[in-house]
Amino acid sequence: MPAVTGMIVEIKQHTCIVLTPDGDFRELSLPAGDDLQPGRVITGNPPVRRFLWQPLLIAASVLLLLGGGMLYRGWMTRAVAYISLDINPSVEMALDRREFVRQARGLNNGGAVLLNEAPVVGVPLKGAINSLLQVAVREHYLQPEAHNVILATVTTLNNQPSPDVQVLQQYINQPLQKCRLNAEIVVDQAMPGVLRQAQQAGLSAGRYLLLQRLQSKGVDISSGEINREGMARLEQEKHINIGELMARKQGGRGRAAAPGEVRITPSPEPAPPARVKKPAVPMQSGYLRGDVDSPRKVEPLRVMKHPEGWLNPPGQHELRVKDRGDDRSGGNRGEKLFWRRNRNTGK
Numbered sequence: 001m002p003a004v005t006g007m008i009v010e011i012k013q014h015t016c017i018v019l020t021p022d023g024d025f026r027e028l029s030l031p032a033g034d035d036l037q038p039g040r041v042i043t044g045n046p047p048v049r050r051f052l053w054q055p056l057l058i059a060a061s062v063l064l065l066l067g068g069g070m071l072y073r074g075w076m077t078r079a080v081a082y083i084s085l086d087i088n089p090s091v092e093m094a095l096d097r098r099e100f101v102r103q104a105r106g107l108n109n110g111g112a113v114l115l116n117e118a119p120v121v122g123v124p125l126k127g128a129i130n131s132l133l134q135v136a137v138r139e140h141y142l143q144p145e146a147h148n149v150i151l152a153t154v155t156t157l158n159n160q161p162s163p164d165v166q167v168l169q170q171y172i173n174q175p176l177q178k179c180r181l182n183a184e185i186v187v188d189q190a191m192p193g194v195l196r197q198a199q200q201a202g203l204s205a206g207r208y209l210l211l212q213r214l215q216s217k218g219v220d221i222s223s224g225e226i227n228r229e230g231m232a233r234l235e236q237e238k239h240i241n242i243g244e245l246m247a248r249k250q251g252g253r254g255r256a257a258a259p260g261e262v263r264i265t266p267s268p269e270p271a272p273p274a275r276v277k278k279p280a281v282p283m284q285s286g287y288l289r290g291d292v293d294s295p296r297k298v299e300p301l302r303v304m305k306h307p308e309g310w311l312n313p314p315g316q317h318e319l320r321v322k323d324r325g326d327d328r329s330g331g332n333r334g335e336k337l338f339w340r341r342n343r344n345t346g347k
Contacts, residue, residue: 004028005043011036015047079103080160082195083125083168084204086151087141088230089114091132092204099125099163107204108227113139125163126171133175141230142176148183149231149242153206155195162189184232188246203227213245214238 004026006018015027016036028044030036079094079102089110094103101120106112117135120128136142142150150172156162165187176183190198190205198208201223211226219238226234235242 003043003045005041007041008036008038011038016042018042018044080157081163082155082157082205083163084151084153084206085129085132086153086204086206086231087136087149088233089136089141090204090207090227091115093120093125093128095125095163097160101125101128104128107202107207110139110141125168129171130175133172137175137179137181142179142181142183144179144181147232147235148181149186149235150183151186151188151206151210151231151242151246153188153190153204153209155190155192155205157192184243186243186246209246210234210242214240217245 004018004020006020006026006028008016009019009025010017011030014030016030018026018028020026027046028042029047031042031044036042078096080097081095081099082092083095084090084092084107087110088108090107091111091114092105092107093101096102101123104115104120106115114132114135117139118128118131120131123131133142142148152168152172154162154165154168168187169185172183172185188206188209190209194208195205198205201208203211203223203226207226211221211223214221214226217240219240221238229237231242234240
């Protein structure tokens with residue numbers, strides 16, 4: 001910017017106002033010197049303005065990064081699925097999108113013992129299940145020579161993808177194989193509404209579903225009893241098979257056939273669609289209704305010579321079907337030959 005010459009009119013802290021020869025008032029930076037006073041003619045440059053947008057932009061960028069990171073972290077760590085494990089202890093775990101445990105609570109005394117011995121918050125699902133089952137073995141909730149039953153129930157929220165059932169079975173199966181334990185592993189799914197009702201009742205989603213199934217079969221059992229007893233004890237006392245009971249509606253899994261081995265009970269194949277029978281069409285005396293609209297008359301059966309010159313095979317007769325009406329010329333409007341087997345000979 002070119003220098004400006006003018007007479008000082010007003011002096012400020014770092015600038016001064018000058019009157020230019022053109023009659024314009026301009027603001028200039030104060031030049032060096034102590035004899036500056038109004039009325040003196042000076043030559044100087046306009047002051048350089050320092051804009052504050054750069055610090056503001058930097059601050060806004062920092063806030064955006066921090067806020068975006070917090071939003072992303074909140075989105076990633078928000079619970080999208082719940083998994084409950086029921087042996088005799090019952091534990092409920094909330095999982096985020098990466099299948100890390102974000103919340104965990106014991107639903108009975110045994111569940112509180114497991115979580116006290118194996119903190120699982122912030123741990124991947126595989127490690128959490130492994131730690132919980134190891135504590136269950138150490139506390140004798142699972143025993144090598146006993147009949148062991150593990151019920152795992154999965155609930156997904158807001159239409160999120162469900163954890164893979166096969167992978168979940170492997171997470172449960174691997175610690176059992178290391179301990180050489182036989183166990184009946186049942187994996188079921190529950191809707192979010194069922195989970196809410198179970199939480200209100202103080203039960204896991206799996207025990208709540210089991211309670212509903214047992215009561216629907218007429219089994220006398222209360223919510224307190226089903227929350228207090230272990231899965232294996234319930235099978236023995238109520239004479240039930242939890243795998244079959246849960247699989248009937250949810251496609252549950254069956255009993256292990258070898259140490260740590262899980263036999264999967266496939267879901268039943270869908271039944272083929274029922275064939276819809278066409279309504280019977282009443283037959284008129286001496287006539288046969290076929291695929292055409294007009295009825296056709298059936299002539300008496302008779303043996304006749306085949307058009308190519310050879311006679312009908314033994315036991316076979318010709319059924320001649322023609323239209324009911326004749327045309328005006330006296331001829332048939334159409335003829336077809338049909339062969340029918342003799343019912344007596346079966347040929």
